[in-house]
Amino acid sequence: xxxxxxxxxxxxxxxxxxxxxxxxxxxxxxxxxxxxxxxxxxxxxxxxxxxxxxxxxxxxxxxxxxxxxxxxxxxxxxxxxxxxxxxxxxxxxxxxxxxxxxxxxxxxxxxxxxxxxxxxxxxxxxxxxxxxxxxxxxxxxxxxxxxxxxxxxxxxxxxxxxxxxxxxxxxxxxxxxxxxxxxxxx
Amino acid sequence: xxxxxxxxxxxxxxxxxxxxxxxxxxxxxxxxxxxxxxxxxxxxxxxxxxxxxxxxxx
Numbered sequence: 001x002x003x004x005x006x007x008x009x010x011x012x013x014x015x016x017x018x019x020x021x022x023x024x025x026x027x028x029x030x031x032x033x034x035x036x037x038x039x040x041x042x043x044x045x046x047x048x049x050x051x052x053x054x055x056x057x058x059x060x061x062x063x064x065x066x067x068x069x070x071x072x073x074x075x076x077x078x079x080x081x082x083x084x085x086x087x088x089x090x091x092x093x094x095x096x097x098x099x100x101x102x103x104x105x106x107x108x109x110x111x112x113x114x115x116x117x118x119x120x121x122x123x124x125x126x127x128x129x130x131x132x133x134x135x136x137x138x139x140x141x142x143x144x145x146x147x148x149x150x151x152x153x154x155x156x157x158x159x160x161x162x163x164x165x166x167x168x169x170x171x172x173x174x175x176x177x178x179x180x181x182x183x184x185x186x
Numbered sequence: 187x188x189x190x191x192x193x194x195x196x197x198x199x200x201x202x203x204x205x206x207x208x209x210x211x212x213x214x215x216x217x218x219x220x221x222x223x224x225x226x227x228x229x230x231x232x233x234x235x236x237x238x239x240x241x242x243x244x
Contacts, residue, residue, distance in 0.1 A: 024237075028233070028237065032233075103240075108240065109240060110236070110239035110240055112232075112235060112236040112239045113236045113237075113239070113240065115232075115236070116229075116232055116233055116236040119229070119232065120229060123225070123229065125225065125226070125229065129225070129226040129229065130229075132226060132229075132230050132233075133229040133230050133232065133233035134233065135230075135233070136229075136230040136231070136232075136233030136234040136237065137233040137234065137236055137237040138237060139234055139237065140208075140212070140233065140234035140235060140236065140237025140238040140239075141237035141238065141240055141241075142237075143208055143234070143237070143238055144205070144237075144238055144240070144241035147203045147205065147208070148203075150199070150202075150203050151199065151200070151203040152199070153200070153203075159205065160205055160241055163205040163206055164241065166206060166209075167205060167206065167209050167238070167239055167241060168239050170206070170209050170210070170213055171209060171213070171235045171236065171238070171239040172239075174212075174213035174216055174217060174232075174235060175216070175232055175235065175236070177217050177220070178216045178217055178219075178220040178228055178231075178232055179220075181217065181220035181221050182220050182225065182228065185220070185223045
């Protein structure tokens with residue numbers, strides 16, 4: 001793990017985390033930009049119908065996380081090659097973070113990112129608002145790495161594994177509640 | 187003496203880096219923003235939640 005204890009590289013681990021986080025944010029912003037460009041296509045559909053569809057997608061995602069529905073999700077089922085970190089650690093970490101931040105380069109292990117992408121597509125927000133959500137996506141992913149770094153615990157992987165079901169379920173239910181409230185307001 | 191001071195620090199670190207803490211905070215923020223019709227903040231919080239839900243890969 002990149003941010004676990006036992007770091008021996010000549011570059012400080014905190015520096016790698018900063019560059020990696022920057023990459024995540026840039027990647028998230030790029031994907032949000034693509035979503036914003038595509039969101040113009042749904043603009044003719046009434047806002048209430050779009051909000052209702054977002055609730056439906058969020059409900060399916062919550063059911064999937066709860067194990068009530070088995071639904072394979074499209075994902076790029078490949079790991080980012082570790083060679084990107086082998087030679088130049090700073091630029092490699094930036095690239096690694098960027099590719100992960102786009103959300104389309106490797107595995108996506110939760111349903112919520114799909115709801116986020118579809119929700120932003122259907123919401124057809126302004127460009128800054130959509131890009132901000134992309135920045136937040138990258139920052140949220142970076143926060144996970146930062147907490148692993150700050151925890152300085154060899155049991156961190158086991159702790160995260162134990163919490164992941166809760167993290168995914170609480171997230172999916174929150175997104176469903178959020179989408180429902182936005183539908184009521186539309 | 188060292189052990190006496192190190193133990194609470196370790197517990198504090200463990201509590202502050204608990205993975206469910208940001209999820210709870212961001213979930214509350216997202217729902218509150220949606221209830222207040224603060225759409226931009228709401229989607230930003232949902233974005234952070236979705237990103238954090240992919241924890242554990244690095």
